[in-house]
Amino acid sequence: xxxxxxxxxxxxxxxxxxxxxxxxxxxxxxxxxxxxxxxxxxxxxxxxxxxxxxxxxxxxxxxxxxxxxxxxxxxxxxxxxxxxx
Amino acid sequence: xxxxxxxxxxxxxxxxxxxxxxxxxxxxxxxxxxxxxxxxxxxxxxxxxxxxxxxxxxxxxxxxxxxxxxxxxxxxxxxxxxxxxxxxxxxxxxxxxxxxxxxxxxxxxxxxxxxxxxxxxxxxxxxxxxxxxxxxxxxxxxxxxxxxxxxxxxxxxxxxxxxxxxxxxxxxxxxxxxxxxxxxxxxxxxxxxxxxxxxxxxxxxxxxxxxxxxxxxxxxxxxxxxxxxx
Numbered sequence: 001x002x003x004x005x006x007x008x009x010x011x012x013x014x015x016x017x018x019x020x021x022x023x024x025x026x027x028x029x030x031x032x033x034x035x036x037x038x039x040x041x042x043x044x045x046x047x048x049x050x051x052x053x054x055x056x057x058x059x060x061x062x063x064x065x066x067x068x069x070x071x072x073x074x075x076x077x078x079x080x081x082x083x084x085x
Numbered sequence: 086x087x088x089x090x091x092x093x094x095x096x097x098x099x100x101x102x103x104x105x106x107x108x109x110x111x112x113x114x115x116x117x118x119x120x121x122x123x124x125x126x127x128x129x130x131x132x133x134x135x136x137x138x139x140x141x142x143x144x145x146x147x148x149x150x151x152x153x154x155x156x157x158x159x160x161x162x163x164x165x166x167x168x169x170x171x172x173x174x175x176x177x178x179x180x181x182x183x184x185x186x187x188x189x190x191x192x193x194x195x196x197x198x199x200x201x202x203x204x205x206x207x208x209x210x211x212x213x214x215x216x217x218x219x220x221x222x223x224x225x226x227x228x229x230x231x232x233x234x235x236x237x238x239x240x241x242x243x244x245x246x247x248x249x250x251x252x253x254x255x256x257x258x259x260x261x262x263x264x265x266x267x268x269x270x271x272x273x274x275x276x277x278x279x280x281x282x283x284x285x286x287x288x289x290x291x292x293x294x295x296x297x298x299x300x301x302x303x304x305x306x307x308x309x310x311x312x313x314x315x
Contacts, residue, residue: 019192071144073187
């Protein structure tokens with residue numbers, strides 16, 4: 001068994017208005033950052049996984065994400081799994 | 086006919102629901118603990134109350150939907166049992182897949198707590214049978230994530246099957262952008278599943294069952310449910 005580190009990035013689907021991102025973007029604009037646009041805010045989740053190998057660790061992280069960490073109605077995700085150095 | 090109110094860690098409208106059902110309306114009512122794995126056979130309607138189950142962590146309702154009792158609640162629904170999810174209860178129903186769509190943050194990014202007016206689009210359900218067609222209900226809302234979203238195909242299905250039950254409107258029943266408190270698609274305040282035995286709504290009918298608390302329009306929903314069994 002080895003330990004792996006998984007990182008999951010969860011974002012609102014494109015096309016769904018991200019009011020939080022919009023508000024923060026507007027705030028930055030009032031601070032003079034007129035170059036900034038299209039801001040979106042998501043979640044960044046990390047956890048460690050105990051598994052026999054990288055493939056198994058990826059499978060476990062995928063199942064965990066699909067079961068609980070993201071909501072397919074409104075969100076998309078990206079997963080990255082790497083060996084814990 | 087007996088109501089069962091599920092108590093999750095973080096529920097905070099469970100006692101309001103109990104008080105209105107039991108003391109204002111005189112219905113038999115009991116609490117159901119979220120760790121229970123059976124639902125007593127005399128329970129005919131399950132209430133998923135408002136609040137902040139599991140602190141609203143990750144997403145509202147996302148963790149509550151895996152509480153042990155939810156497996157039984159899903160089974161209860163599949164047999165045609167009546168379920169009403171109010172506010173956080175609505176969020177739990179969408180997370181569990183019993184209702185389509187999801188509740189996003191209010192477009193104002195504010196917690197909104199005030200009375201709203203509701204138009205009832207379908208009075209031919211167990212939850213709305215006693216509501217006269219043109220009667221506009223006044224019921225309070227209190228939420229941060231009440232902005233109903235669903236993809237356009239599913240929205241069309243909801244419309245075609247008359248699953249959209251309540252819309253935010255003004256006292257005259259006009260549904261406009263100004264009367265939308267949270268950004269919900271089509272001013273949606275409440276929907277049912279296809280079979281019309283599971284209702285989710287953001288407004289709190291349990292808070293308006295007693296005239297000294299400001300109104301009694303909420304009681305029409307619970308009386309409709311009870312009426313369904315007589």
